[in-house]
Amino acid sequence: MNVAIYELRTYSVVVGKMGEVVSLYANEGWPALARHPQKLVGYFTGDVGALNELIHVWKFDDDADRRAFWAGVLADPDFLAFVGKLRPLLREQSNKLMTAAPWGPHP
Numbered sequence: 001m002n003v004a005i006y007e008l009r010t011y012s013v014v015v016g017k018m019g020e021v022v023s024l025y026a027n028e029g030w031p032a033l034a035r036h037p038q039k040l041v042g043y044f045t046g047d048v049g050a051l052n053e054l055i056h057v058w059k060f061d062d063d064a065d066r067r068a069f070w071a072g073v074l075a076d077p078d079f080l081a082f083v084g085k086l087r088p089l090l091r092e093q094s095n096k097l098m099t100a101a102p103w104g105p106h107p
Contacts, residue, residue, distance in 0.1 A: 002062040004106070006041070006098045011054045012091040018045070018052055021089050024082065025054075032079040036072050041107045059107060
């Protein structure tokens with residue numbers, strides 16, 4: 001039985017650079033990602049507390065689906081060009097893999 005995997009990615013943005021990150025994602029990052037199978041649950045930005053964070057959640061059928069998705073994305077030259085511009089705007093990145101609890105709604 002396959003268990004869906006959710007990947008929580010949190011990017012800590014250099015203070016004062018969130019506007020550039022948002023523009024870069026809107027104009028280059030998302031257009032490159034949108035060409036790949038749709039796995040995104042959503043993008044979010046911090047409003048209170050962690051003000052300089054870009055958070056995104058992805059849903060995959062299983063680990064093989066996750067690995068295949070990211071392999072395809074990382075083979076995309078447009079995405080790699082975007083990442084080259086994004087990295088200097090980030091302080092750090094953390095990834096967390098999660099599975100849904102057996103109760104309540106699931107995206």
